Amino acid sequence: MERAVSKYAPYLYVLLRVVAGLLFACHGAQKLFGVFGGIGGQPGTSMPLFSLMGFAGCIELIGGLLVALGVLTSFAAFIASGEMAFAYFTQHFPRGFWPIQNGGELAVLNCFLFLYIAANGTGMWGVWRLRQDL
Numbered sequence: 001m002e003r004a005v006s007k008y009a010p011y012l013y014v015l016l017r018v019v020a021g022l023l024f025a026c027h028g029a030q031k032l033f034g035v036f037g038g039i040g041g042q043p044g045t046s047m048p049l050f051s052l053m054g055f056a057g058c059i060e061l062i063g064g065l066l067v068a069l070g071v072l073t074s075f076a077a078f079i080a081s082g083e084m085a086f087a088y089f090t091q092h093f094p095r096g097f098w099p100i101q102n103g104g105e106l107a108v109l110n111c112f113l114f115l116y117i118a119a120n121g122t123g124m125w126g127v128w129r130l131r132q133d134l
Contacts, residue, residue, distance in 0.1 A: 007122060010124045014070075018121060020113055021068025024080060028061025059083045070126015076119035084111035 011062030030036045031053055034046035047053035059079060066076035084107045099105045
């Protein structure tokens, strides 16, 4: 199985980067603009821009789009990873040790996913790489 999949690894990494970035950007858009169900399932509800959640929304929207497009990928992914670590330890960890119990699975998963992306960079396709090739 490893041989069959390994030849597609660079393409699968780009797919992972794009999907993770777009989903992360959706969380930011949800916080900032109240789209995709809004905050707490209330459509149209958003967070004030100059609040902790508003700042998180900016990181998620801008960072997610940068990661998805492959622009400043390592930098954006590292910031996103740090934001998710901060979110976990400030919002989830006080409610219990295990992520499955405190509702922090998505924060932990995103933290390590973006840390992986930060370590691997853009990959084979990305706007930043196209600019460098010109």
